[in-house]
């Protein structure tokens with residue numbers, strides 16, 4: 001792993017080089033492109049949206065209201081994680097990896113980096129909602145330290161950050 005001012009490079013389990021870096025408003029078009037190519041079967045709880053105008057509005061909202069990290073591979077954005085602050089020191093997380101790039105360690109790397117970024121910003125916790133059928137996502141979230149706090153319908157998960165160490 002090489003650290004380059006918040007830009008990281010890592011090699012996936014199958015030998016592909018991936019760049020992990022913070023994203024900003026200038027990435028809007030490339031993020032929209034990623035979500036236009038997102039396999040609808042991998043949507044979770046209605047996200048990402050499907051039509052281009054809805055994707056554009058959603059990506060714009062995320063980039064304006066929260067902070068994001070993207071994974072780039074083969075010259076395009078293939079993964080995106082974001083935290084939207086809720087105004088009480090916590091924030092809501094969403095993460096999506098294009099199907100052809102799933103299961104290569106990219107999701108876990110993005111999770112590690114967004115957790116560090118959230119801590120650097122002084123946040124006290126991150127929450128998320130996922131489908132109870134989304135076993136891979138739940139595995140990844142638990143591995144990162146998230147715990148299920150409500151399982152009445154979907155899974156509400158929470159990661160307290162105060163006691164975590166940045167490494």
Ligand SMILES: CC(C)(COP(=O)(O)OP(=O)(O)OC[C@H]1O[C@@H](n2cnc3c(N)ncnc32)[C@H](O)[C@@H]1OP(=O)(O)O)[C@@H](O)C(=O)NCCC(=O)NCCS
Nearest residue numbers: 042044096097102103104105106107108130135136137139
């Ligand atoms: C969930 C998601 C973000 C994970 O990212 P990813 O890059 O595929 O995940 P990684 O490769 O980093 O890790 C996958 C882990 O899940 C495990 N896994 C794979 N399939 C699994 C399954 N069916 N059940 C349980 N664990 C599974 C892998 O073994 C690996 O764990 P390990 O490192 O302990 O062996 C990604 O798959 C994705 O975008 N899915 C569709 C959208 C989605 O569900 N987003 C979350 C919405 S809340």
